[in-house]
Amino acid sequence: MEIPNIKEIFELIKKGATIEAQQKIIELKETIISLQEENLKLKGENLSLQQQIELSEKGERCPKCRKGIWNLIKSEPHSTFGRLGVLERTYKCSECGFTEEHIFDPHKE
Ligand SMILES: [Zn+2]
Incomplete structure (x- = not known):
């Protein structure tokens, strides 16, 4: 994933290329949103892995639901x-x- 460069955006603004700068800002916002989504997904995965580790340390699983201890x-x-x-x-x-x-x-x- 290519993240638009802030310096590049400032350079564009200085040059008066506001439309190009706005385009870069939009790209930057989209990148942030997708990174946030990815971060959220990873946090969720991490949590379920931690729970699995905790369960395996505590002992055997329930033969009926396979979730409980x-x-x-x-x-x-x-x-x-x-x-x-x-x-x-x-x-x-x-x-x-x-x-x-x-x-x-x-x-x-
Ligand atoms: Zn159970």
Whole structure:
């Protein structure tokens, strides 16, 4: 993208070439607008990348919506196999609230 030179515009004004100067100013404004749009787009991309990094650092994603974080909210001995060390773990999504229970058997891990 070629950005019109300010000095060039001043030179044109000094010479009295106002129409050419105005043309350059319009080009300059268009350039600024497209740069602002590009900047906005990049900021948006940057934000979503940051969110992705945060999510990947925090842990697993929800198996239902794939957006929320899959949090372990409860872990207690299994009603039948608790004595054998088997745990019943409940996970909950931070976004959609979906919950699921998992049987955790330390002997199988
Ligand atoms: Zn979810």
